[in-house]
Amino acid sequence: MTSDAAITVRDLRKSYGAIEAVRGVDLEIARGEVYALLGPNGAGKTTAVEILEGHRERDGGEVSVLGHDPARREHAFRERIGIVLQTTGVEPYLKVAEAIEQYRGYYPHPRPLDEIIELVGLSGQRDQRVRKLSGGQQRRLDVAIALAGDPELLFLDEPTTGFDPAARRQAWDMVRNLRSSGATVLLTTHYMDEAEHLADRVGVIVNGAIVAEGSPAELMALSAAATVSFRLPEGHAAILDGIEGVRGDGHGGYELRADSPTELLHELTSRALAAGSELDELRVERPTLEDVYLGLTSGADREADTEARP
Amino acid sequence: MTGARLLLRQLRYERLAFMRNPAAAFFTFFFPLIFLVIFNLIFGNEPIQLEGGETNTSTFYIPAIAAFSVINACYTGLAMSISFAREQGQLQRIAGTPLPKGSYLGAKILFMTVIGMLLVVVVTAFGLVFYSVDVPSGTLPAFLLSLVVGAAAFAALGLATTAFIPNAEAAPAVVNAIILPLLFISDVFIPLRDGAPIWLGLAGDVFPVKHLSIALQSAFDPFEQGSGLRLENLAVIAAWGIAGAIVAVRRFRWEPSR
Known part of the structure; x- marks a missing residue:
């Protein structure tokens, strides 16, 4: 385990009944790195990330996140991470600034409110009720709340799913801003172009296992x-x-x-x-990352189909 | 102490969210009043003879509606509010922050308790002004204590109930299916008729609703000579509250069902 790793995972396993959602994932994410876990729906990326966040217990394997074992749900661990979940939820009747302020109060060294609002691009919606925000704005509020405690590590679970192209571009700019502020980011996505634009490294996860890993350029070189x-x-x-x-x-x-x-x-x-x-x-x-990805995932799907047969 | 400070801070956001939805806030307060008015329209506000003197039937309705108010806020209101917050992912988001879970839930419980108390004040004041209700003074401590014990116990039961509510859409159905029949067999809305099956009365005795109603009636009796405190009823309520708390601690879910 190297000291500059933000996340180290060895042989992570998780099953739901007979279904093995995560089967032996290894990960090593450096501090300051933006890492994308890329995979189709149901590949196990959300399960894996929820285990790293401390939201879900693992069945096996070693996990170290910022030196903590997330399963122990330590207070000090939660103070150092920020989480953006897929299912959003903020009290709908609060104003944007109030909602962020509410969460800032939970952390010992919160990031300044104005800085957060600026960073996620909600300056114009400061005093708007949460329930009046558009889908893209709500997602940015999710990120704003995750940034409230000035986290060293940010989890972004499918940050742009359901966005129109313009909103996706804005969200990408936001993630780039985060990277320049030095935070480690682990994001999951099923969009190839998103991984290609944002991530330093990409891990392709299919059927609960990482089938390829590397920088976007390295992955493209695979084919x-x-x-x-x-x-x-x-x-x-x-x-x-x-x-x-x-x-x-x-x-x-x-x-x-x-x-x-x-x-x-x-x-x-x-x-x-x-x-x-x-x-x-x-x-x-040259092949695009999408070609590589489709090659990797279709192969794995065939394998899964064969396995599923009695 | 940090947990307590965070709980008080959290109350501010509970209050903001409540007041920002004026329609919901208005009807929360209006609801028990509707019952008081309807009872008076249906059953009248006749003078009645009691051991010790004469009063009117409204003086009987007030503690029943006080029990209903506390249950409505601390049980129904809390269970629904938590089910909705869970469905929206609010609970899971909170669970990912350093905020102690007890501070979050404690603030919700305390806020609903305050709402329940305010409902009782509103109902009593309304009865005083419009229906010449006799508000006792000597038994006031017993009345307040019964309200607090009831609020705490029904909040714990409300938390426990959320563990059995699969999603937000099911919340009103589940909660009402549990609490409405209990209110009817517990002498809150209407007394059981003399010929009612014995088991119905016994069922009422088992559950905490009737005990809260009895405790509040006793402490609102204008001719009560003693403290009006009904410890045996409060004990039953507290036992239910503790059972609810145990179930809540073991079964409470922070994640929405997917």
């Missing part, structure tokens, strides 16, 4: 292949003779995957030049 696509005029297909793996669409469009696209492009372009052909619409595309 090294690039896709090269182009069009050839009719009758020029002969230049492709001897190149393996070419898929044609029958209308002059061609696509092939390459682990080393430089070499392939060199081969293609020199052949085209020699034959006087033009490679129309020539494109080289």
Whole structure:
């Protein structure tokens, strides 16, 4: 266990009856890091995070969060963390500033009220009743309340689920602001682009286990292949003779995957030049995190299906 | 002491939330008054002879409605308010903060107790002004003590009941299904007729509602010569309260059902 780790988890396990929701998760999150736990619904990410928050008891494994075992529900532990749950709940008849002030009172060293309101972008709604806030504003109030105690570690459970694109962008800006203030953030999401934009590192969780982990760039490198696509005029297909793996669409469009696209492009372009052909619409595309994610999760789903069969 | 300080601070937010919803606040206070008025319309406010002198039937209604007021705030009101707060995720959010859980629940209980007491004051004052109710003075300590014991016990039972309420939509149904029949068999709204089945009366004796009604009646009797204190009834109420507290401690849930 390294001293600069905010969260260390070894072989975390949790079952609900016969269903194994979390089956052997290992995690190591450094202080100041923004870590995204990415996975489809029902993958076990909320269960895992609730155990780290101290909301749920684990069946097995070692967990250290800021040096505390969350299962012991220590007062000192709660003073150092902030939690944004999926199910929101603030007294609907309080004003925004009152609600944040209520929670600030629970902590020994609260963050200044104005600073919090500014950070989450609710300056214009300060004196508005909680029940009159829009969905996106309520979510920002959730974050504001989680920040009330100036936490060293913030849990964000699906912070932008159900948001329109503009509200998501605002929420992302907010998380970036948090990171620049030095807090460690553990967020769960099922949006690839969210993980890609916000996280230093991403763990992909499927069926209760982490199937891949790394920076967004590292994850993309997992599927090294690039896709090269182009069009050839009719009758020029002969230049492709001897190149393996070419898929044609029958209308002059061609696509092939390459682990080393430089070499392939060199081969293609020199052949085209020699034959006087033009490679129309020539494109080289790197996989997106979404492609990697879909590859990882669909594989795991198949595995789960096989397991489920008697 | 920090827990107590946080409890008092928490009261401020309970009060704010209550007062910001004027319709709910108004009807909370209006509700017991409706009963007082209806009783007078249905049964009249006849002079009645009692051992020791003459009074009117309204003087009988007041302690019954006082019992109803305390139960309405501390049992029904508390159980519903907690069920709604739990459904909205408010309880789970609180559970994730350093606020001691006792301070949070204590503030809710204390606030509802204060509301219950205010209801009793309002009902009594209304009876005094409009129905010439005789308000006893010598038995006032017994009356107040009975109210406090009742408030505490019914709050504990209210907390215990929330453990059996699956979600907010079910809260009114569950709470009313428990408390309304009890109010009817406990001589609060109407006395049991002479020919009523014996088991019905016995059922009333088992549960705490009738005991609170009796304790308050005794302490509101204008011709009561002693303290008016009914320790045996208060003991039954307290026993129920302790049982409720034990169930509440063991079964109380902070997470909404999903």
